[in-house]
Amino acid sequence: MNRPLGIALAFALAVVTFVASPAAAKPEGTLTVAVATFGNERWLPNQYVGAEDVVLKPLFENLLTRDPKTGELSPMLAERWQVLDGGRTWKFHLRKGVRFHNGDALTAEDVRHTFATLVKDGSANSLAPEFRLIKSMEVEDPLTLTVRFDKPSVVFGNKVNQGLFSSVAFIQSKRTIEAGEQAERNPVATGPWKFAEHVRGDRIVYEAVENHWRATPHFKRLVFLKVPEPATRMAMLRAGSVDVIEVGGEYVEELKKVGVRTLVMPNVSWVYIILGGQWATKPTYDPKVPWAQPDAERARKVRLALNLAVDKQAIMQRVLGGLGSVVGSWLSYPSDPWTTDASRKPYPYDPPKARQMLAEAGYPGGFDVTMNLTAWPGRGYLPDVGEAVATYWEKIGIRVKRRPLDRAIFAADFRARAYPGVALAYAAPLVAPEPWEVMFRAGYTKAALNLFMEHPKLDEFIDRLAVQPNAQERSRIMRDELGPWLQEYVPGVAIGAAHAIAGVGPKVGEWPLIPGHMGFHNWEYVTRK
């Protein structure tokens, strides 16, 4: 190749690279998103719960995140971290040069103050119980924070990363937090989007931070609109008033029919039926509840019968619009490394066998049960799942009393474990990548919360997993021991893993999503078409 031609080609290549490079592109246009809820619409660490993270994530960042391809922990505000003393000590080394939107430099003291605020008495933050296990925090230098625990906290990295639902340990500046009400009016953080406007109950507007340390957004403005009615969200997307909508599975076919692009976020929540009352050591324990009676074998047969009576595939297809995978074992996703072929296989739909199991358990004529039909935020389909399961149970002779109940009423019983003999449909979002972390909340007697079941064997598993620093060994314990035990024990009625759906308009190009992450995220990486 002669020299002038080489120079010309090199120049052309440089021009093409510059034009094509997303990092070099200046943010332009507006990305408008319609969501059903904004949650609490609060901006301080001890005031948001977690369900609102969809609208908070563009603004805030965490110490760590997850790799979109592998799901592994990866750096965010902390450029590296060390796990010492078998998980009792976590040392975070912050990235140099990161600034808050008000110009303040990010320091370890900001991180320490954020975590201290998160655990204040009366904190609404869903991570408060986990962060209260911290024994001390030491700011070693402006960019190094050491967090110490009494007992090993081997998955603390999962609590400080952004790639999860409910990952609300967002880092804020000490100065902002101390400003209190001012921060509520003009929140400040380090994310790729900065706060522009908040009209409560109507819209939240962000503007792109140009030359952001991590990712300069492709769009200039990001507008979240609160549109509670799903049919309106769909119409707004079709009319071009918005570019992205969240929508339930029941609307997917309709969207496809009219040619709207949908984006599936697979396996984001686990749908199952809670069988209340499996808490033998609690004062509210009722030994007459068939599935929780002292005779463990008879109780198990009842729980198994309740599983065999239900056609999970039909529920997945008809109630959840076919957007999910039926799985056999409780709280493991089909793609998890600890999920085995055996645990992927659901209990078969076998009503005659279910009746036989009931008879063997001493209930040939069935029994009475109450099914709570309670909707939870972002999971409006749950009463329909409960209704479908109730109908299947009736076919094997169980007499089901449906009880439509508002969450505000039921929440008190739920917290107090005062609903023995009551069943309800529930969907657990992926609040942690490892299922035992969810069980820590739902079934561990030594945790602040024990929602619906307890068992000495489960405590034993959790005790072992909680101090096991080796991730591969934790995976093995879950795959070879905990998973099979849960499948054998049958704690609830397993339905399966549900997907989340986004309807996407013509302006939206590429959108890399982190696997298993419930709710929209990674707005800064959404490209323009």
Place this chain on the structure above:
Amino acid sequence: MGRYLIGRMLQTVLSMLAVISIVFVLTRLSGNPVHLLLDVSASERDQEVLTRHLGLDRPLPVQYVLYVRNLALGDFGHSILSRRPVTQHIRERLPATVELGVTAMLLSVLIGVPLGMYSAVRRGGALDRAARVFAVLGQSMPTFWLGLMLILFFGVVLGVLPAGGRGGLLHLILPAFTLGYFTSAAILRLTRSAMLEVLGSDYIKFARLKGLPEPVVLWKHGLRNALLPVVTFAVLLFVQFLGGAVVTETVFAWPGLGRLILESITTRDYPIVQAGVLVLSALYLTGNLFVDLLYSYLNPRIRHYSA
């Protein structure tokens, strides 16, 4: 007139007190906001602290007395969710509701009155039949369905109007029409029947015998007399629009007062629910009072009878 006025105002104040008490009790029977504010994993201590912080640990009678006392001082309290003064929330949302209500009312009157009048004048004609079809449809179509159909047709198929949200004048057209259609149909029917009655009266016959031009007979002598019940109806409907537009506001993602109250009910944000209902009740009772006074002014028999 003075005694009548004082009597009616006293009645209004008593009605407000009753509304305050009923709303106070009902909101507290409907569940504890602390359970919705905190994550399910929150500890007993968090619940206690938040309950105390919100003043919900006090006995109900104490809460009630404090609430009424603060109201008397003009303090509606703070939102449980946002911790901002309730008045700020109402101030933010009321303009959207008034904007929608006023436009819907104008549309109702501008459609309902002329159509009702001409329907009466051309009784049995094509226009009358068309107007009656319009009225039947307007009063039988659910607002929710109508709103969605309008969005689909004008927003999606034709693409000429925004499908939702609040913005400029164009954003207002579909929600205002949805809200106003039912009322315009009701006003049409009311105007039509009132006009039919008036047109059959002796003074209209006399006006025609005098040789007055027909437009003068219809507009000056006919419509002015027929409008009295229509105006009364319209005032009360307007007040209802302010609080009763929940469905329209939800379908069109319109950030108004009705939606604020509905959302606050689902989150058990007592102070906002109480203040919202109070504001709407005050508007309704004031509207009622205004109509009564208007009636008594226009028809002296009412105030004499009351006195």
